[in-house]
Amino acid sequence: MMTDSMRLVWEKAKEAIRSQVPDQGYLMWIDPLRVVKAAADSVVLGCPNPLAKKWLMDHYRGLLESAMQQAAQRPLKVLLEVAECAAEAPETPEEAPQQLCLPAFADIPRPSSGRLLNRDFTFDSFVVGDCNDFAYSAALSVASKRSKLHAPLYLLAQTGLGKSHLSQAVGRQVMQESPEERVFYITAEDFTNEMIGALNTGTISSFKEKYRRNCDTLILEDVHFLSGKNRTQDELAFTLDSLMETNKRLVFTSAYLPSEIPKMHDSMRSRLNAGVISSLEAPDFRMRMRILQRKANSAKIALPMDVAEFMASELTGDIRHLESGIKGLAARNSIMGRGIDLKMAREVVGNIVRNRKALTLGVITKMVCKYYRVTEEDLRSRSRKQAIARPRQVAMYLGRRYTDQSLQAIGRTFNRYHATALHAVGVVERHIRENGDMREPVLFLCGKIEAGEF
Numbered sequence: 018m019m020t021d022s023m024r025l026v027w028e029k030a031k032e033a034i035r036s037q038v039p040d041q042g043y044l045m046w047i048d049p050l051r052v053v054k055a056a057a058d059s060v061v062l063g064c065p066n067p068l069a070k071k072w073l074m075d076h077y078r079g080l081l082e083s084a085m086q087q088a089a090q091r092p093l094k095v096l097l098e099v100a101e102c103a104a105e106a107p108e109t110p111e112e113a114p115q116q117l118c119l120p121a122f123a124d125i126p127r128p129s130s131g132r133l134l135n136r137d138f139t140f141d142s143f144v145v146g147d148c149n150d151f152a153y154s155a156a157l158s159v160a161s162k163r164s165k166l167h168a169p170l171y172l173l174a175q176t177g178l179g180k181s182h183l184s185q186a187v188g189r190q191v192m193q194e195s196p197e198e199r200v201f202y203i204t205a206e207d208f209t210n211e212m213i214g215a216l217n218t219g220t221i222s223s224f225k226e227k228y229r230r231n232c233d234t235l236i237l238e239d240v241h242f243l244s245g246k247n248r249t250q251d252e253l254a255f256t257l258d259s260l261m262e263t264n265k266r267l268v269f270t271s272a273y274l275p276s277e278i279p280k281m282h283d284s285m286r287s288r289l290n291a292g293v294i295s296s297l298e299a300p301d302f303r304m305r306m307r308i309l310q311r312k313a314n315s316a317k318i319a320l321p322m323d324v325a326e327f328m329a330s331e332l333t334g335d336i337r338h339l340e341s342g343i344k345g346l347a348a349r350n351s352i353m354g355r356g357i358d359l360k361m362a363r364e365v366v367g368n369i370v371r372n373r374k375a376l377t378l379g380v381i382t383k384m385v386c387k388y389y390r391v392t393e394e395d396l397r398s399r400s401r402k403q404a405i406a407r408p409r410q411v412a413m414y415l416g417r418r419y420t421d422q423s424l425q426a427i428g429r430t431f432n433r434y435h436a437t438a439l440h441a442v443g444v445v446e447r448h449i450r451e452n453g454d455m456r457e458p459v460l461f462l463c464g465k466i467e468a469g470e471f
Contacts, residue, residue: 023055023089027062030084037080046073053100060085060093063100070097072145072154134192134202138185144311146304149179152295156183159266160190169257169267169292173274176418177335178297180270184236187268191234198233205242206443209249225252229259234266240289241271242443244436245280257288267292279436300336305329308336312343318350324362331366334421341369378416378430380471384462385412397432411459413438414445419466 027050035043046069053063062081064070073081074097082095140160145153152172159170170187174180188200203211215224228235235256243250260267275281275289300308306329313320324346332338345365346357353361382393389408396409409431416427417438424435424442431438448455465471 020052020055023060024052026085026088027052027060029088030081033084033087034080046077051100053098058092058094059096061096061098064097065099067099067141070099073097076150134185134188135182138182139189140186142311143179143182143186144300144304144308146300146307148298148300148304149183152180152183152297155293155295156187156268157190159268160187161194169261169269169289171275171289171292171294172268172270172297173272173294174270174297175272175335177337178299179336180297181238183297184238184268184270187266188234188236191266199231200234200236201228201232202236202238204238205240205249206447208237208253209243209246212249212252225256228256232260232265234268235260236268236270238270239272240269240275241273241278241439243281243285244278244439247282250282250285254282254285254288261288261291279434279439299334302329305332305339308339309343312340313346316343316347318343318347318357320346321357323359324357327359327362328366331370338369342366345369376419376466376471378412378420378422378427381415381419381466382412382430384465384471385415388458388462397430399432407455410441410444411455411462413441414459415462415466417442418463 031047034047049065049069050062050073052060054061064073078095078097082093085095086093140153140157143153152174155170156172172180172183185202188202191198192200212221212224215221237253243253257267269289271278274294275286278286306325309325309328310320313325320343328339328342332342342362342365345368346361349361349365350357355361382396385391385408386393386396389404389411391405391408395405396412398405400406413427413431413433416422416430417424422430424438428435428438445455445459447453449459
């Protein structure tokens, strides 16, 4: 009886909370909660999974308690727990009980099209902080079948800040909750190549049918590689119109705002701007500490607090620097057979910071020239001969990967526009992915750079 009356109090409290929380946050976090148990001075609200419980404890616990106390008109303590489906299931038959449960992530099949999803890229494994909490919440909202929001999501971030992690987490969650849905995870470059192949083989109708009619969730990575690809932009614009009209899920990722991508049609730019644009920033100290602890646990190494604090203070770049730090500690710990301490951490961090500071575009250019036996003047020339163009593209790729220089700065170094630098990065990435003839030289140079041999 107490539980029944508390459910009425909760419904009243929810109405008050709804006026204080954005629609997206309310639908994602508040609406799924159910009263599980109640006493005279407390109430237990059931959450669908541990992830939801943690988020609510961190962001909404005070609001939940004050709203419940106001609705009940007495002091009331609000507790949260992960509830079983049967306990959470509402009595109304039209609500399906399974909608209230998010099953634990397990191995799941390949998406309907495109690349395999990284098994480690889940919402559970994503470290949330002030620099990315809105992006995380927006991605989880897009992935949830309970969400009533259908706006596309545009994840904006530089390399190594988690946009691919979130985009793939969307795909994994959709496939986990709704196995019947068709999830397409693909890069903009792969989409372009697939379209060109369809044109060359006379199967463009099948290509259009696949993406416009047989896709429920489209996750398109690195949309800035559409720059200058006019035919692809036209086809993708029509595809997006078809998907938007039928309220399909759309997720885009890029290192640039739509307005910053060169040679992008206004029609395509407007479609990319049509949804929620959410950026992911570099992690602060507190978040770097949490990431280090998470990575250390995954690597099965004990990370002392003073070591974690030192590394979090020194490795202030993207998340990959933190990963490199943990890998360095794990390697030294294994080889030397002694515990991890500040001395070891200083050695690892010193190598990372020293390499990062010493590596410049000029250094990279000299490395590439030596390897390919060309001159710096050759790379800055207007020559389009393959013997010159290939090394130039490799230098641009390495500059983008290993320095903080913008595409504009990289382009200027070689007397090119930033659109050319963007194209060069895409060409090299494709060769690496497809085992092209540029792959071996690039991996060799990457190995030299990462070993500090430059």
